[in-house]
Amino acid sequence: MIATGNVKITQAERVATAGLVIVDPKNEQVILREDPVVSQLGSSLTGKEIIIKRGQGIVIVPGDKENKVRFIGPSIKDLGFESKKEVKIGEPETEKKTEATLPTPAEAPSKPTEVSPSKESTKEKTKK
Numbered sequence: 001m002i003a004t005g006n007v008k009i010t011q012a013e014r015v016a017t018a019g020l021v022i023v024d025p026k027n028e029q030v031i032l033r034e035d036p037v038v039s040q041l042g043s044s045l046t047g048k049e050i051i052i053k054r055g056q057g058i059v060i061v062p063g064d065k066e067n068k069v070r071f072i073g074p075s076i077k078d079l080g081f082e083s084k085k086e087v088k089i090g091e092p093e094t095e096k097k098t099e100a101t102l103p104t105p106a107e108a109p110s111k112p113t114e115v116s117p118s119k120e121s122t123k124e125k126t127k128k
Contacts, residue, residue: 002021003020006019007021009021014040015038028055046061046070
């Protein structure tokens with residue numbers, strides 16, 4: 001499905017807008033082109049093209065020297081530095097660390113994506 005004009009997609013707290021939106025159910029993704037913006041929880045992301053992966057919580061913005069990616073988030077209120085707290089080297093940390101799962105380079109294409117890739121190109125991507 002292709003939608004043109006002032007397209008707006010709203011999903012819970014995420015809003016995506018673009019001049020051209022391609023819904024690609026075969027690859028389970030939505031491709032935003034023509035001034036795309038994805039906004040969520042006070043943050044916004046822009047680039048030449050934005051790819052939203054269905055059900056994965058992943059938003060990919062391919063960029064290079066000519067196609068800059070821009071992320072604007074809320075101001076940072078606390079950098080985690082507490083001047084009154086004494087830090088001892090060698091003691092275990094008490095706070096839990098969480099790791100975010102980031103897309104691999106293969107999942108973050110550097111060129112604009114194809115709308116309907118051939119079966120051969122899909123097989124090649126899965127082998128990597």
